[in-house]
Amino acid sequence: MPPKILLSACLAGFNVRYNASSKTVIDTTLQQWKEEGRLVVCCPELAAGFPTPRPPAEIAAANGAKVITNQARVIDAQGNDVTDQYLLGAHLALDTARRHGCRFALLSDRSPSCGSQTIYNGAFNGQTQPGSGVTAELLRQHGIEVFSEHQLEALIERVRLVELGQAIR
Numbered sequence: 319m320p321p322k323i324l325l326s327a328c329l330a331g332f333n334v335r336y337n338a339s340s341k342t343v344i345d346t347t348l349q350q351w352k353e354e355g356r357l358v359v360c361c362p363e364l365a366a367g368f369p370t371p372r373p374p375a376e377i378a379a380a381n382g383a384k385v386i387t388n389q390a391r392v393i394d395a396q397g398n399d400v401t402d403q404y405l406l407g408a409h410l411a412l413d414t415a416r417r418h419g420c421r422f423a424l425l426s427d428r429s430p431s432c433g434s435q436t437i438y439n440g441a442f443n444g445q446t447q448p449g450s451g452v453t454a455e456l457l458r459q460h461g462i463e464v465f466s467e468h469q470l471e472a473l474i475e476r477v478r479l480v481e482l483g484q485a486i487r
């Protein structure tokens with residue numbers, strides 16, 4: 319079976335970001351995967367019950383791995399601790415990925431949930447730092463290969479190699 323890809327809903331064009339916008343990625347391979355039924359669209363924050371719009375949130379001077387091990391918190395711009403909802407969203411995304419057999423994920427970078435290369439630094443000053451959000455980290459910990467929208471070409475190549483391996487087996 320061709321590999322499936324979990325896709326951040328905001329990258330798929332849905333206006334689900336904290337400010338009710340999207341970050342639509344337009345690409346012919348993505349479109350082909352969509353037509354082949356291989357994209358599984360998911361927004362961990364909406365799955366956890368957040369509304370759109372909602373206050374932005376950041377991981378306080380840490381990363382998703384620290385949140386998962388209860389060593390760091392996710393705080394929104396109004397000072398509310400939203401860690402539990404972020405963890406819930408991550409686990410729901412993992413459940414979705416497993417249910418659909420997703421081997422890969424293409425997730426929106428910088429998000430405290432979906433960020434996989436960089437995330438905001440927790441000071442709400444627009445500065446980023448290397449690191450992963452809660453969902454991206456949890457997916458990786460369970461064997462799902464996570465790519466950001468800046469790594470789309472690398473994902474396409476990786477999927478191509480896996481398909482090649484399946485074809486010659």
Ligand code: SF4
Pocket residue numbers: 326327328329334335336360361362363364426429431432433
């Ligand atoms: S949680 Fe992920 S899918 Fe949802 S809006 Fe944020 S970056 Fe996009």
